[in-house]
Amino acid sequence: MTASGDGARYPSIQQLQLFLLLSQELHFGRAARRAFMAQPTFSRHITALEERLGIGLVDRTTRRVALSTAGRALLGQVRSVVDAADDLRREAESRANAVVGRIVIGSFEAIASMDPIPAVMEQLRGTLPRLEVEVLRTGFDSPAALLRGEVDAAFMFLPVPDGLQTLSLARGTRCAAMSHGNTLADKGPLTLADLGDQPHVGWSEQVPKVYRDFWAVDPRPDGRPVRYSPHTVIDYESALPLIAMGEGIQFPPEAARWLYPRPGVSYVDVTDLEPWTAALAWLPARRDEPIVAALRHATREVLRRRPSRPHGR
DSSP: OOOOGGGGGSOOHHHHHHHHHHHHHOOHHHHHHHTTOOHHHHHHHHHHHHHHHTSOOEEEOSSOEEEOHHHHHHHHHHHHHHHHHHHHHHHHHHHHHTOOEEEEEEEETTGGGSTTHHHHHHHHHHHOTTEEEEEEEEOTTHHHHHHHTSOSEEEEEEOOOTTOEEEEEEEEOBEEEEETTSTTTTSOSBOTGGGTTSOEEEEOTTSOHHHHHHHHTSSOTTSOOOOEEEEEESSHHHHHHHHHTTSOBBOOBTTHHHHSOOTTEEEEEBTTOOOEEEEEEEOGGGTTSHHHHHHHHHHHHHHHHSOOOOOBO
């Protein structure tokens, strides 16, 4: 393959990155400072980019800087090229580093079955085939499992106790789980006010308070205290028999309809429940460890490819 003089007309990635900075700042001095570069040097890079493309990208006057018509038209393509170069670099680094070993990922009850987590796991395994991936079912003890080192990272619901870093994955609606025999079981959609007198199957003291309050909606929006049943549970699976027997209600994610179908349990829409948010969580001290960084990267790659969508179920 021989070199071609046409190659001199191709812009460098650095020049394109500097053009993006200038498009954000519309000021050569500020953009140069962000690039840790002297302003004359920065200006020469932009001029060289225009010469290579054969078109003016910036309208300059003594009073202001603005993108030219061509600059505005090409901005999206420039951003796509820079993003593609970043993807190439990350992929090359990932393969060059060849992360090997074993990662243990906590999964809050059945959350690993919920979108987009299966795609994250597929991305992780596909990108790093030499990394052994183990998924460990956890519950409200997920933060403690992270602190004890039993898992390297965990998929869980927000909110989480202090001391963890998180990356939000998806949001969705919640519903009320109640006995088939409950007089409200076929009355939906309901509001929290409709359910004010219904006893709630409470959570064990072993469950962090931030979780107990969120999932029981305690206090209620109108300030009323929650009426708890005499029973407490450590996880949703344990609550289901009590719910079926009419001992109380709970407010699980809408996905419980198909993840936890049980005889005697009805799932009813509630219009004013705060949505759930699923997240990946890790300890700050382990953020940049190769296996945790690989999982974080796989997660971001999946999220980047996904179109923005309204809250799912």
